[in-house]
Amino acid sequence: MARKLIPKEDRKKIHEYLFREGVLVAKKDFNLPKHGDIDTKNLFVIKACQSLNSRGYVKTRFSWQYYYYTLTPEGLDYLREWLHLPAEVVPATHIKQQRSHAPPRGMMGGEERERRSGPRPPREGGYRRREQEGKEGGAPGEFAPSFRGGFGRGRGAPSS
Template sequence: MFMKKADRIAIYQVLFHSGVMFAERSPQMMHTDKELKHLTNLQVTKTMKSLKSSGYVTEQTAWRHHYWCLNNEGIEFLRAYLHQPAEAMPITLQRRTVPVRMPRTSDDPRFRDGPRDGKERDDRSTYRRSNPPTGRELDKTGNVGAGSANMEFRGGFGRGKKDY
């Protein structure tokens, strides 16, 4: 497929920067990445297909999307093609300086107030108790609506009926 060199370089730069690329299978749609808004999914797909045939990316397909991941040979190829320094790496291979952790201390507003509405923390265990704190028995199978009566089999059509 004929494509401008500037468009191919734009695809290569986005791929080298992030380490992964995706495209939807609808070829006429414009690509959703903000750096590649001027390109169609067909152009991105065909460029990535040429990289895949050279062994620089691995392809994965799920539903209506293609996903490509840059491998080590592809990193070396794009580094040379885009004239990047040797220490330049895709974001997927860079280590984070600060680890991402979910706060689980009392400073977190989700854990500050304790149980909501004065209820116990484990509402399900209090519901399933046979003797609630009020002291009266609960019949959990009593008034459940349709289907609360005992099951009765009267025969009928279908499997299991034998007429001899």
């Protein structure tokens, strides 16, 4: 007879959290007495998600000593059946955000932007100059570089 290493109530807490959020993060510390978000041992969380990963129910990413688990569509179906939940219940990551009715800032036309914010004062000392005629710096007008060819630095081609 096979022994279950994770108690059923702890496995249920892990599965419920994963289903509710759609994602789960666990620090790679097998001796941590308690997981940060779930009231169970961190080792139980890692091993339960490792089991789900081996069956293709979660995708695992590991970065900077943390495991990042993401529920797959197959895992969604499996957990819904395992937890006896109706099809209407979905994880938080699958709920679409409600957008406000105001258009994004970049989408407003020029007249609408001016009407809302008023005229803008001219910039002084910005990186874009309005006068391009009196540019200082740069090469003088008579500068004409010429390239004589050659091999490497400092030596020209051998004379024949």
